[in-house]
Amino acid sequence: MVNNIIEFENVSKQYREKAGEIVNALNPSELSIQAGEFFTLLGPSGCGKTTALRLMAGFIQPTAGNIKIDGLAMNNVPPYRRPVNMVFQDYALFPHLNVFENVAFGLRIKRTQAAEISRRVNESLEIVQLVGLNNRRPSQLSGGQKQRVALARALVNQPAVLLLDEPLGALDLKLRRAMQLELKALQQQVGITFVYVTHDQEEALTMSDRIAVMSAGRILQIDSPQNIYERPTTRFVADFVGETNFLTGKIKNIVTGDYVKLAIGNDLVDVRHRTNGIHPGDTVTVAIRPERLSLAADGQQVEQISATISEITYLGTDTRYLVTIPTGEKAAVRVQNAGMNRTSSYRIGDQVKLGYVLDDAQILVS
């Protein structure tokens, strides 16, 4: 209770369209964000992640449910009375003010003393590594510099939570990568809770302590980056985060409490399961990452599925094989080009066995 800086209790947001049609931007959702963590809302555009963020900032009010920030109910509390600050997607820097005044904006509103303003503004500009540009106008700054000003402008107010709405979206790939690491380091340095919105799964995995994957106005899974990647509970999460193979199998029997014998094509394999409510005879989907599958000749691996190689693509660090299993389903296999595997020893049309380690296959909730 004490640790949760932001709490959503059954929060939902509906919009009424012009035609009278109701759009569920956010279905009733529960969410607890802990103090000091780097929390990411991840999902494709229109999934409700920005709606959730704007609900926290107070730009919009929930249709139902309660939002608490730092233990206090935020119903009808306007943005200017919330202990949060936002870094906007397009930065929203004030074009008529220079860098210093942009950053000082919040402090001036609070009537902070001039010396204190000067000290804190320069301090936060130092934190974001933007020194010596105090007198520049936003129009005279590069995208990366604007980004830093926006960040400093929010941080200078020492908010309880910093909200970031796809802040790196407008930057080029190289700068984005550098800023990802910088932001993460910055968050650890200042110790402020970050709530970060992005559609970039790689960004989310790199930076976050925890990720909430969203789709169509629903939060599908909240977990650590590792668990989001390794143990996706739904097909959407498995598919959205990284590349995944989906294979259809039929449950033969449940061996012990935690793994089942599964028929995929003509092969019988073991798959660990963590969900309840599956019974022998059920048809289920199994997710396996391409890099967790291996290719081998018959008999070399524990769990194996027969397959035929239909495509080979050389990718530099890896080689990607597309294989077809007897059911007609296709699967991708990524093999690192290192050591013994430096050159591909397979050809299109070769019969192979797909192998995997028990923990790497995941039965999904439909």
Add this chain to the structure above:
Amino acid sequence: MTTLNRKQDSAGKTNRPGTETKLAGIPRTGQLVMLVAPAALWLIFLLILPLITLVMLSFQKSAFGPDSTVFSLNSYIEFFRNSAYQRLMLRSLWISLLVSFFTILLSYPLAYYMAFHGGQKQSLMLNLLIIPAWTSFLLRVLAWRVILGSSGLLNTFLLWIGLINQPITGLFYSQTAVVITLIYIWIPFAALPIYVALQRIEPGLLEAASDLGSRPWQAFLKVTFPLSIPGILAGFLFVFIPTVGEYVTPAMVGGPNGLMIGNIIWDQFSRGLDWPMGATLSLAILVAVLIPLVLAARVAQKSGALGGGR
């Protein structure tokens, strides 16, 4: 390449404008001259030549007859010696300032409402604002005679509700009447540039202000208003400049105390037949208007509002 282009040109089809491209066989410099020519000719014949004529006229002893070729500073001496001209000049500038100030004061809330609360009715409101300008300027000025006259709408109404028992006569044929009428005439001219400036303000900026702790009125003072200054300046110039030279409105509703410099210039050219004096007064207005123009440009530059954008 050239022959190919010619072929296409003669076939009536123009190809893509590249560096070597000739449009209808005319070289690039020729194209440029043709593009600039209409504007240049317009400026030369309708602005620069008349201005030169005006300057020359102001130094003539007389506009007609043998004296017309005699150089003379008489008009200028008269302008500086006769304080009536200067008083009239100052009054014109004062009236123009009053009109500009009140026009902007009244236009701002209007423009603000249209820009931020207009919603889907924005274009309707814009049209309503502009439609009165479709009727003749004279008619709109005359309408105020009907309203402000001693047996006009305003007096009749005030008498009817019993607020007064004698019609107010000072309303009509006065400086106030000129100011009121001109404010009414100019409101669309000030409201439109302010509306455009306000509409260009990104909603994200106001959200950012709110996020940083500003109450709505603080956000207005620190973000909305400064960003609308270019619109206010444009509105000011659109109103101030034509008002200084205005002569129709003062002639129709101004009376003796409402006369402006424009009326005197008109007199010099028509009844007085003292064209050199008229020219001198016209040039005096020109200089008087240039001063606020330069000041406004300086304010715009300082506020940085014009160099804004992102």
